[in-house]
Amino acid sequence: MLLHIPNVLTKAQVQECQDMLLAADWVDGKNTAGHLALHSKNNSQLPQDSDVGKQIGDFILSCLQKMPLFMAAALPNKFYPPMFNCYQHAGNFGNHIDNAIRQSPLIAGQVRTDLSMTLFLSEPDSYDGGELVIEDTYGEKRVKLPAGDLILYPSTSMHRVTSVTKGRRLASFFWLQSLIRSDEQRRILYDLDQSIMALTQQDPQQQELVRLSGVYHNLLRQWSET
Ligand code: NI
DSSP: OOEEEOOSSOHHHHHHHHHHHHTSOOEEGGGGOOTTTTTTEEOEEOOTTOHHHHHHHHHHHHHHTTOHHHHHHHOEEEEOOOEEEEEOTTOEEEEEOOOSEEEOTTSSSEEEOOEEEEEEOSOGGGEEEOOEEEEETTEEEEEOOOTTOEEEEETTSOEEEOOEEEEOEEEEEEEEEESOOOHHHHHHHHHHHHHHHHHHHHOTTOTHHHHHHHHHHHHHHHHOOO
16 A cells, blocks of 8 residues: 655755755765665665764654554554655666665664655655656556655565656655554555544444444454564
8 A cells, every 4th residue: 555644744844854954964875775776776865873864863753653644554563763865966766675674773673664655855846857656566656745745655565766857856765664564454454444533523422433443453453463
């Protein structure tokens, strides 16, 4: 499931992030590429131990965890700390699938990448190209969102970023390990959650809502891993 989460950051927060990011020191993105991606990755990144990156990353995670739509869709167990990239001067990243298990110097243990996220930090009309293209069994999905918006997609997907031929594309990208490993099961829980929410809005007194919420939690109990 691909899900667009709008307004993770306000325009004022985006502006503040941009100012901080543009004043920071960047390195070649190839530094963190696996050997397969080495030749297809042409961008720059903030070093993982960058103070600016850590500060903005923590802020992004705190905003996301207050969003019911995101929490219902992702059911996060642990996050890989947000990283930041910049594409310009025809920078691009060819087709690839992200590594399954990741380790960050910023957190203990490993994170299995179940879900990938890109938070757009430049307005789409400020650069040409720079689309995140995600391949799915349904075909290709081309994603270029307003600054402050996020796309959530399964980490099993083949994806690429097309050349930025004009302007500059700043973004944050990161992963999470979900309580629910399977995309299909997570989708069922998401649909059930959204239905319960809608029914609650119509009439919070409906007795069957109690049983339906119980079904949600009993499925979560069956399927989750912590
Ligand atoms: Ni990737």
